[in-house]
Amino acid sequence: MHTRTARIAMAAAVVAATGVLTATFVSSGGKGTADAATELNQFVPIQQVQPNVRNPAPGAQASSGVFTVDCGTNGNGKFSPDNPVAQPGIKNGAEHLHDFIGNLAITTNSSDADLDASGTTCRNGDKSSYFWPVVRIDRTVRSGAEVARALSATTPMVTCPSVRNRLPAVPARARAAVDTRLASLDRVAAAADKRMAASKGRIDARLNASVLADLRTQRARLIKGISDDIAAAGGGRTSGLVSLVECDASYDGMHAGMRHSVAGVKAALAASAQIQCPTVRDKLPGVPAQAVGEVNRSLAELDRQLSEANERLITTRGQGGNNFVDNAILGPLKAKRTAVLDRIGIAISRNAARPQGLETLAGCTVTGQTEGDQNGGAATPSAPAALPDPQGPNLELPNNTGGVVRPASVLIEYRGNATSKVVPMPKFLRALTGDAKPTSRGPANARATWTCSGFTDRLADKYPICPKGSQVQRVQDFPGCWDGKNIDSTNHRDHLAFADAATGACKQGFAAIPQLRITISYDIPRDVQVKGQFALDSFPEEDHNPFSDHNDFINVNSAQTMQKIATCINKGKTCR
Structure with missing residues (x-):
């Protein structure tokens, strides 16, 4: 080393x-x-x-x-x-x-x-x-x-879980209201970043606690509002969104000032390689009420396909040759995702315009070769630069x-x-x-x-x-x-x-x-x-x-x- x-x-x-x-x-x-x-x-x-x-x-x-x-x-x-x-x-x-x-x-x-x-x-x-x-x-x-x-040159900021990437199908009737609240989530995170910038180069736990408590209150209100909007439009009650409320004080910028002991290491050596797929939930338009149930079932199927593939990476480690992951895991996963994405497009098209480009979301990569941003979807003002694997x-x-x-x-x-x-x-x-x-x-x-x-x-x-x-x-x-x-x-x-x-x-x-x-x-x-x-x-x-x-x-x-x-x-x- x-x-x-x-x-x-x-x-x-x-x-x-x-x-x-x-x-x-x-x-x-x-x-x-x-x-x-x-x-x-x-x-x-x-x-x-x-x-x-x-x-x-x-x-x-x-x-x-x-x-x-x-x-x-x-x-x-x-x-x-x-x-x-x-x-x-x-x-x-x-x-x-x-x-x-x-x-x-x-x-x-x-x-x-x-x-x-x-x-x-x-x-x-x-x-x-x-x-x-x-x-x-x-x-x-x-x-x-x-x-x-590294700390002296770092401006702390907040990092928050993405809500866009975890939403169920949003009924067309709720799309505008949900988008408005999502934009508000971005704004309150950006405002929190400005408050935390006051402690550049040092760590102020009292300021951090105040910023995070205020941000938690605002995000809880907005996320509950999103859930209520979806339910009122016939999309059913959402689950698990409470887990996305909490943000954290982030000093990710310190990494840029720290040398790493290993340079130029190939992704194949990364810890517990994970499969990363383009997000789908944040790419969908408002979904016709008649298609919400079918689209949600399809989204859940996409999640399960990805989890199964990630589990296979663990249980088959060391098996096959250089192309094993591509041929035995990524290839079949892309085929299955293509079929599900097509079903989503068909379900929506029965009562609205078919969303374009869903087929481009089928291909997945292994950790270190990820398409798109490292937080799994659309970047927000509070998303720090991607960290190395x-x-x-x-x-x-x-x-x-x-x-x-x-x-x-x-x-x-x-x-x-x-x-x-x-x-x-x-x-x-x-x-x-x-x-x-x-x-x-x-x-x-x-x-x-x-x-x-x-x-x-x-x-x-x-x-x-x-x-x-x-x-x-x-x-x-x-x-x-x-x-x-x-x-x-x-x-x-x-x-x-x-x-x-x-x-x-x-x-x-x-x-x-x-x-x-x-x-x-x-x-x-x-x-x-x-x-x-x-x-x-x-x-x-x-x-x-x-x-x-x-x-x-x-x-x-x-x-x-x-x-x-x-x-x-x-x-x-x-x-x-």
């Missing part, structure tokens, strides 16, 4: 007088020499962390069972910089690499139906998707100067370099509640834990996750240095309380809550559900730990902050399996 000047961890300090979170960089002064003291401030011997894990005492109605699921350790190599929960529809939305286990078809654009039809790595047939940022070992010199320079044998992205450490084991547990029985999780529930951006969004949702095997009575917000023979571990608990209604919310959090830390009870209006805990264990050489040479993939402004650890989940267990999980937990049993 080409040697490069690597990063030093970025520390975040809250300035109490102003409430502004300011990024502070500590470096070797650009001398290109290793400064262990500045690197090691992000590492801590686990013995120096005081026990801090407190489990509430179980009450009379406690549900004390545990249901364990074995989904492997990503042995099939499904890696992606997408985040289908927090950044749905945004290619490379995470800007860092995730391990994916469970659902084989999932991409940032997968529909619930696509997820439900997928294969899985889980032994019990669980099609849920579990994913988290990878850990890397990088033995090169670390200096924060490069990151500091993961490259090279180490699947690297700018500033996320070094060899990926594969987990030695992944333990997935569904656990009970200290005060009550649990109710089954709803299918397609979205959940996340931790915060990938505690520096740029503030640390309120961040969680300490780091520990060592044998020391799980304590969790650190720094990377652990473990005793000889002990594994580095990440213990990630998800919220265990549900609002009883929603599978997602505008900020991807409000529909769930953590139980009270002291009592274990859910807050009023929330019911206990099986609480997901994922424990990821790594065999990392002790000298690597002592020298501070392993780190978490992260967004550029976090610069491998260990407190940015996080995990995401979509429940695709069948209703029967989830009931089995809840019953096991409520009976106090240990099951798998």
Whole structure:
């Protein structure tokens, strides 16, 4: 691997007088020499962390069972910089690499139906998707100067999921109203960009929070209006649009100022190659009311065809010769898409002019050769420049370099509640834990996750240095309380809550559900730990902050399996 000047961890300090979170960089002064003291401030011997894990005492109605699921350790190599929960529809939305286990078809654009039809790595047939940022070992010199320079030249902006690309067929009677609201979405995002530009060259978490909260409110109103317009025109109620409300503070511009350790790498080496197809939903005119149902079924079929093709890329990796993907996957996919696009044209033409050019949307490409923009459709004023795909044998992205450490084991547990029985999780529930951006969004949702095997009575917000023979571990608990209604919310959090830390009870209006805990264990050489040479993939402004650890989940267990999980937990049993 080409040697490069690597990063030093970025520390975040809250300035109490102003409430502004300011990024502070500590470096070797650009001398290109290793400064262990500045690197090691992000590492801590686990013995120096005081026990801090407190489990509430179980009450009379406690549900004390545990249901364990074995989904492997990503042995099939499904890696992606997408985040289908927090950044749905945004290619490379995470800007860092995730391990994916469970659902084989999932991409940032997968529909619930696509997820439900997928294969899985889980032994019990669980099609849920579990994913988290990878850990890397990088033995090169670390200096924060490069990151500091990149930030100083960066104007933050917002990045938002595209709504145009995720809409169902829009009835002709609603087309004008929907287009007006889509234009308004563009305008409010552009206005948010102007507000965020005030913090060019620095990170202001308070400003970011204010901008994102205002933008969330406006987008929620406009997106609900789009849904209402479609329903009022006879298009039926839309689903899943709430997941597209939340935007994020983006420092994508930092990538341009960071050197990449791998140059000129062919797309064939990219991580978990994905098939990208031209979007169709945003190319359709208003659809005659008589054709809405048929067009929606055809759009769903196009989604499923793409998911099946992406799953085949994973399950057939290494098969065939150089032309295998073209002949066995892309060719048949184009033929199937051509037929469906023709059906859409015919359905519309029965009562209106047939849309022209749909046949040009049939051909698809593999990651790295994508036609059209990288966000999957029409660019918006808030769409940053496309990021590179993961490259090279180490699947690297700018500033996320070094060899990926594969987990030695992944333990997935569904656990009970200290005060009550649990109710089954709803299918397609979205959940996340931790915060990938505690520096740029503030640390309120961040969680300490780091520990060592044998020391799980304590969790650190720094990377652990473990005793000889002990594994580095990440213990990630998800919220265990549900609002009883929603599978997602505008900020991807409000529909769930953590139980009270002291009592274990859910807050009023929330019911206990099986609480997901994922424990990821790594065999990392002790000298690597002592020298501070392993780190978490992260967004550029976090610069491998260990407190940015996080995990995401979509429940695709069948209703029967989830009931089995809840019953096991409520009976106090240990099951798998």
